[in-house]
Amino acid sequence: MTASTEYAVTDPATGEIIRTYPTATDADIEAALAAASTAYRSWTPSTTVAERSALLREVSRLHEERREELAAIIVREMGKKLDDALGEVDFSAAIYGFYAERAEALLVDEPVPLLDGEGSALIRRGPFGVLLGIMPWNFPSYQVARFAGPNLAVGNTILLKHAPQCPESAAALEQLFRDAGFPEGAYVNVYATNEQVATMIGDPRVAGVSLTGSERAGSAVAELAGRHLKKVVLELGGSDPFLLLGTDDLDAAVEAAASARLDNAGQSCNAAKRFIVVDDLYEPFLEKFTATVLASDVAPLSSVAAAERLEEQVDRAVLQGATLVTAGTRVAASYPPGVLTGVTSANDAYHEELFGPVAVVFRVASEDEAVALANDTPFGLGSYVFAADPEQAARVADRIEAGMVFVNGVLLDSPELPFGGIKSSGFGRELGHFGLEEFVNKKLIRTVH
Numbered sequence: 001m002t003a004s005t006e007y008a009v010t011d012p013a014t015g016e017i018i019r020t021y022p023t024a025t026d027a028d029i030e031a032a033l034a035a036a037s038t039a040y041r042s043w044t045p046s047t048t049v050a051e052r053s054a055l056l057r058e059v060s061r062l063h064e065e066r067r068e069e070l071a072a073i074i075v076r077e078m079g080k081k082l083d084d085a086l087g088e089v090d091f092s093a094a095i096y097g098f099y100a101e102r103a104e105a106l107l108v109d110e111p112v113p114l115l116d117g118e119g120s121a122l123i124r125r126g127p128f129g130v131l132l133g134i135m136p137w138n139f140p141s142y143q144v145a146r147f148a149g150p151n152l153a154v155g156n157t158i159l160l161k162h163a164p165q166c167p168e169s170a171a172a173l174e175q176l177f178r179d180a181g182f183p184e185g186a187y188v189n190v191y192a193t194n195e196q197v198a199t200m201i202g203d204p205r206v207a208g209v210s211l212t213g214s215e216r217a218g219s220a221v222a223e224l225a226g227r228h229l230k231k232v233v234l235e236l237g238g239s240d241p242f243l244l245l246g247t248d249d250l251d252a253a254v255e256a257a258a259s260a261r262l263d264n265a266g267q268s269c270n271a272a273k274r275f276i277v278v279d280d281l282y283e284p285f286l287e288k289f290t291a292t293v294l295a296s297d298v299a300p301l302s303s304v305a306a307a308e309r310l311e312e313q314v315d316r317a318v319l320q321g322a323t324l325v326t327a328g329t330r331v332a333a334s335y336p337p338g339v340l341t342g343v344t345s346a347n348d349a350y351h352e353e354l355f356g357p358v359a360v361v362f363r364v365a366s367e368d369e370a371v372a373l374a375n376d377t378p379f380g381l382g383s384y385v386f387a388a389d390p391e392q393a394a395r396v397a398d399r400i401e402a403g404m405v406f407v408n409g410v411l412l413d414s415p416e417l418p419f420g421g422i423k424s425s426g427f428g429r430e431l432g433h434f435g436l437e438e439f440v441n442k443k444l445i446r447t448v449h
Contacts, residue, residue, distance in 0.1 A: 007167035007191045012079035012333045015304050021167040024191045029199060032188045036130045036157045037205040039185030044127050044155040049104050052153055057100035058180040059149075063093035063141075066176065073168045074140050078302040079333065084264060091413075092145035095431065098415035103153035106433045112444070119448040127155035128231070128439040129207025132200050134221065135162045136213045137302055138267045140169035146419065147210050148177075148187060150436040158187045159206070161197060165303065197221075202228050208439050211235070212269075215424055233428030233438050235269065235420055237353045238381030241374035242272035243396060244281055245367060246388035253386050254288045257359075258296060260384060260410035262337065265298045266357040267306070269425075270382035272410065273354055275361045276370045282363045286341070289361070290325055293337045298357045300333040307335045310356040314338065317349035322360075351378060367396060375401045381421035384410060403429075 007021040024032075063070065071085035080088070112121040133147045140162070148158050162170035174189035192200065200206055201224045208231040211221045218234040225232040242260060247253040260272035277285050301307045311330050317340055318324050326338035337357040343349050349360060364370045374383060382404040387393040397405040403421035406412050413419065418434035420426065429435050 007164045007170075009077055009168050010165060010303065011076075012303050013300050014332065018076065019168070021171070021191055023193060024196060026196070026199075029190060029192060029196045032159055032190045033130075033200065033203055033205050035185035036159050036188050037185075039183060040127070040130050040155075040157045043183050043186060044157065047155065049107050049153065049155075052155060053100045053103045055181050056096045056103075056149060056153055059177060060093045060096035060100060062176050062180055063089055063096065066172075067093070070141055070169070070172060073172055077140060077166050077168060078137050079300045080264065081299045084299075088139055088142050091415075092141045095142075095145040095415045096149045099149045099153045099436070102433075103150075103436070106436050107154065107440075119446065121444065121446040124443045124445055125154070125437075126441045126443055128441055129156060130159065130205050131156050131439055132159045132161065132197070132206050132209045134197065134209065134211040134213065134217070135160065135166075137163035137165050138264060138269075140166040141173070143212050144169075144173055146430040146435065147212075150430075151439055152182070152186065154436065154440055156207075156439055157185060159190055159200060160187065161190050161192045161200075167191060198224055201225055201230060206230065208232065210428070210430075210438075218426055231439065233420075233430070234426030235428070235430065236381075236424060236426040237355075237379060238269045238271075238421060238425050239273045239351075239353045239377050239379045240270055240382040240384065240402070241274045241276055241377075241400070242384040242386070243370050243374055243400075244275065244277045244285060244386045245370060245392060245396065246278070247281070247386055248388050250281065250284060250288065254285060254292055256384075256386070256410045257285075257289055258292045261293065261359045262296050262298055262357050263411060265301055265335075267302060267355055270404065270413075270419075272384050273360065274374070274377075275359055276364055276373050277361065278367075278370065279363065279365055286339075286361055289359070290339045293339055293357070293359060294325065294327040296337050296357070298335075298337055301335050301356055302333070304333045306355065307333045310335055310354060310358065313349060313352060313354055314340070314358055317343060317347055320347040320349070322347055322349060345376070353379065367392065371396060371399045375399075378424040379421070380423035381425035382406065 009018040067089045070089045074085040107125045110123040135143045170189045177187040210233040212235040218236045322340045323342045327336035340360045380402045383400045383402040418429040418432040420429040
């Protein structure tokens with residue numbers, strides 16, 4: 001994105017621009033920084049965790065009240081199916097509700113036992129400062145919730161830079177926070193350019209940055225943040241493995257695999273993307289899985305450009321020796337579901353993230369080979385292990401190099417569960433108490449009596 005890039009709602013299917021929003025001026029950015037800093041210096045010290053939790057409870061309620069409106073915006077901006085968009089808004093409401101109910105307990109003072117026994121010591125959890133959140137397009141409401149919810153509970157104030165194709169969600173959410181009772185500066189939407197984002201990261205009033213996005217964006221933000229000694233949390237891409245080592249119900253495993261690949265039309269960082277199947281299950285799994293994937297009704301991708309990128313990756317994979325079974329051909333942003341086999345380490349697709357409804361299926365001879373293949377990736381976000389033997393499942397889960405492992409289940413994300421990865425998938429955690437702890441000043445208070 002350059003300084004001239006428009007924030008615009010664009011019909012994903014046709015590429016038609018429905019409405020544009022003005023990109024921030026430098027004066028707008030300064031005003032946003034000033035407002036967030038003022039709120040942190042005035043509003044935060046004057047409120048308690050309980051009072052901020054009450055505001056988040058209202059945010060949760062307003063998500064429920066406005067769910068149809070917020071979901072319709074998501075559908076317009078990135079083409080998500082309405083039922084999926086409604087589910088996203090409901091999940092967002094649950095996240096705000098979780099922190100509204102739990103923040104006080106999670107932020108309580110923590111006594112530190114002293115070795116010499118003289119006096120007392122405790123850790124007091126307090127706010128970190130003004131935070132800049134840089135959000136992606138694939139979950140316009142949920143991504144904001146998992147960043148803003150815990151940090152507003154702590155007392156941090158928020159500058160929120162949404163994806164250029166989600167300006168309507170950005171505006172609607174900012175208005176929702178105002179209507180919930182948050183004061184000016186507590187949550188500020190900025191239609192910023194990349195150059196203005198760099199300015200904000202370097203500004204001394206900003207204490208930390210959280211980004212969900214691509215490896216390239218994460219690398220650029222981490223470099224800037226490091227240069228200015230700013231704490232950063234990164235949730236980047238993933239090429240999550242789905243290991244099928246054994247099952248008592250192949251049909252259920254196939255259904256789970258397809259759901260894990262096709263959720264949000266495959267446009268999810270922690271979707272299962274590489275399916276690693278042991279010899280004795282490979283042929284029946286591949287037959288049933290391919291039939292299920294090809295028969296699935298998926299929404300268009302978020303844009304024509306996104307579909308073109310996926311098409312280029314898949315075409316290149318086939319040219320390099322892979323076999324593609326597909327439900328059809330791309331039409332504008334509509335990309336047909338497909339299954340790739342015969343992908344080797346010499347194929348670019350072996351190392352890439354395919355962000356759409358295309359699965360890569362591998363055959364392995366043993367548990368050790370399955371684990372080695374699962375870990376042979378630059379990414380390390382999530383993973384899935386399906387096994388009939390509980391001991392094998394636990395053993396393999398321990399060996400997987402990822403931030404998250406889901407055993408015999410998919411789509412199990414929940415507000416209390418930490419979300420995040422390792423390697424090129426980023427660092428830091430969101431959701432649960434681990435997400436709350438990322439931008440907290442854990443202040444030691446040692447007293448001699």
